[in-house]
Structures are given as C-alpha cells and as structure tokens.
Amino acid sequence: MTERELWERYQRYLSVVPTLGFTLDVSRMNFAADFVERMRPRIEEAFTQMEALEKGAIANPDENRKVGHYWLRAPELAPEPALAKEITDTVAAIHAFAKDVHDGRVKPQKAQRFTHLLLVGIGGSALGPQLVADALTSSDDAMQVSFFDNTDPDGMDRVVGQLGGRLAETLTVVISKSGGTKETRNGMLEAERAYKARGLDFSQHAVAVTGAGSELDQHARKQGWLRTFPMWDWVGGRTSVMSAVGLLPARLQGLDIDAMLAGAKEMDIATRERDPVKNPAALLALMWFHAGDGRGLKDMVILPYKDRLLLMSRYLQQLVMESLGKEKDLDGKVVNQGIAVYGNKGSTDQHAYVQQLREGVPNFFATFIEVLKDRGGPSMEVEGGITSGDYLLGFLLGTRRALYEKGRESITLTVPDVSARTLGGLVALYERAVGFYASLVHINAYHQPGVEAGKKAATSVLELQKKLMARLKEARAEARTAEQLAGDIGQPDEVETVFKILEHLAANPERGIQRSGQPGPAGARFRAG
16 A cells, blocks of 8 residues: 555544544554444444443343443433433542542541551452552642552562651541452552551551442441442442542542543544444454454554553553453354453553564554653753653654555554543443444353462462361371372362462461471472471
C-alpha cells in the first residue's frame, strides 16, 4: 500500500472522541475493505446486549448477577433509585473522609496527621489503584502510596522497611469484596504485626473497602477500624477502579477523582454510538477479532510511549485476560477463548523486544499509546530544534513504520495528556471494548471460574501441608523421604507436591523442619527439628 493510500485509509477509519481529544487509528490493521460490513450483524447484537446490560439485565448468567460498573460514573443510569443513591453517597463519603484525613481531623494514634497510605489488596483490588497512583502522582500529592499486593513475606518486609518510622503516619486501606481472599487477609495480618511491633494500634490506622456483612466488614467493625466503604456484587474486581476500590486511595493521594469519573463518563457516551467506525471501543473489539480470527490467535502487545503509563499493560492483562480467557461459551460449548496481553513502555522497548516483534514470530498485534503533551512546562532542545519528547514521538512512529514494513499489524491510540480525565477515558474505553468483544465471540466476560479453581487448588496444598506437619511431629526422631511421608498421610499420588512443600519448609528455619541426605528429591530426607 502506498503512503497516499495509507493516508486515505487513516482518514477513513480514524475514530475520534472530540470531548476527550482521543483518536483511534486502525489503518495499519490489514482487514479487508468489507470486514466491518461483514461483522455488522455481530456488532449490532453486541450493541443491543450492552444496552441491556446498562439497563440492569443479568449480564453474568453463571453467577446470576447484574454488571453495573458503567453506573459508577453515571448513577442516573442505575436501574433502581436506591443503587443510584448508594453510588453518589459513596463518592460524597470518600470526599468527606479524605478531607478529614488531609485536614488532620482523622489522625493517627501517635502523629499529627497521615502522610502515607498503604493499600492491601490483590488483583483488581490493587492493579487499578496502582495504575492510577503511578500515572497521576506528583510532588503535590497529599499522601504517598505503597502497596501490599501479594502474599510474599519479603515483599511486605521491603515495603515496611521503606516506610520505617513513617508507619506511625500511615493509613492502611484493606480491600477485599468477600473478606475471604487469603492473599489480602495475609497482608492485613502482616500489616497489623508491623504496627504492633512499633507500639501502634492497627485499628486506629485501618480502613476497609469490602462487601456489607463480609468477613472483613465484620472484623473491621468488631476491631473498631476508622471506617468501612462498600463494594457491591454487581461490580467485578477488574472493573472496580471507579468504585471505592480505586476512588478512595486516589482521593487520599490527593487526585481529582471527579475528573476521572467525568472522563470515563464521556468515553461511555462516545462508545454508545452504533456506527462501529465512530465508536472506538467497538472498533477496538473488531480489530481484536480480526487480528486473532475471533479465536485469540495473536497476542496483544501494549506499547505506551509514556513513563506514567508503564502499568497499563499490567492493568489490561487482568481486564482482558480474566474477562476473555474462557473455556466455554454461553452455550456451554468448549471454545478456549482469550487474548494474551503483554507490554512495555516506549522507547524502552526499542532495546528489548522490538527486534523479535519486527523479525521474529508474527504472533501478535501491537497497540501504540501516544501522548501528545510532553511535560508540564517547556522542554529544552537536546539538539537544534529537537526536544527529548520529539525523539519519543520519532521512536513511536519509526517503530510503527518498521513493524508495518514487515507486515506486522498495529493500532495507534492517541491521547492529549496523562491526566485524571484522560485516564478515566482510557479505562472506560477498554472496559467497553472487552464487553463488545465478549459479545462477538459469545462468552461471559464477567465471571472467572479459572481463578476460583486456582484458589481451591491452593487450599488443597495447604491442607496437605498441615497433614505433613502433623506426621513429622509424630515421627520427630526419624528422617523420612518425601515418598515415605506421602504414603504416611495417605497421599502417595501427591509425592511431588509433598516434596515441594517439604523443601519450602526446610528453607525457612523457623518452621522447624530439617533436611538431610542427598540434594536431589529421591535422596532428601526430612524430620522435625
């Protein structure tokens, strides 16, 4: 295709959201001229399903739930006045609480005011808040933010160590819808221990975001925590950043959550347009379908050319992969759907994996995210008439061209800046695109049975560990192999898992398990010390 033909294609398929300054360019996707028209019946059905979802239809049939994250930025669309009131009341309560914290009316046990925020959560309860915190942080932030987003003891120790004496000025927000998520429960207990070690009462530094009546809600109320904020069963974790999950930490940090909600609302309005070329979310979904033949045959590579959007690919990994990675469609047919997502920021990627993207396995399509505004103030020239930001754009356009020359497809999403309003629009764009794509391939985007299966498997491993510990204490003087111990507890088929558990226990001396014998699994022996 000639440069002139590309320019004409660019204009024909450019999707624009004037109110947000967004443009979506799909001209470097090699879809046929009749592709959009051929897909029209499917996308029309997707529009109809989305309209029903927003009006309160059961959009998650497996769990018999409504899906209402779009109501979070437009409460007037909620199907019941009580829901609309809950949403607006929660946003007002977040503003009021944050102001009380910033003004020192809500204060820590042994300090004048809270200066730091520790967020304890995992998955959707951490990835969205992390993206917002990192993208919008500035030197003017009212509070500095840290995260416990895993059940890694060393990781939590590192965060506590970095906080040091400032733990006395740290407000901890624990986020878990059910209150039963073990990683978050563990983080809460580790945080509680850290406060206690410094002579501090955790309850005077703790806030919960959770479902009404959940384990966490009951615990927080019993212990007299500072405050609880709601999570609703009609908001999934990966689409919860516009609820108290994301809004509370953002407002405590000092960010403009009203602008974030407004940006999301503007994008929602734009993505209700029924002309797919004028609807950037519908156009994105169609391009995903085209790239992977509706079966996810190609990976989605996210390349934001802005440091502040480094975490965009991590955020989209959960939003896209947890939503679309499904074994069965809505009719129960095995389809093994999904789109793998990975990414890195530009121009860092110039020196990492662009070599493979251009010349290696053509198993992907790229999404470039271009940010027009370079920085808050004027830029110096690094050479005659050229700034660092000019180089960044040059690398983006150069990489885009280099990929196109090798037949590698790409999408370019252009935004004016990285502001609260823009970030809200970006989040809303991808939420809607995921919903449309799920309709195109006839799957439930709003449940996650694979995640639940992983949790159940982890629980079975821990039950196995309890049995092993009990057996080792019975046979204290005798060193036994993994095979012997697996047989002792009636689990001979689980010998590999037994060995891995024993290996882990022996590596941590405080667990009281000693290892002897040969280094390999067959010759290793274990006993209670």
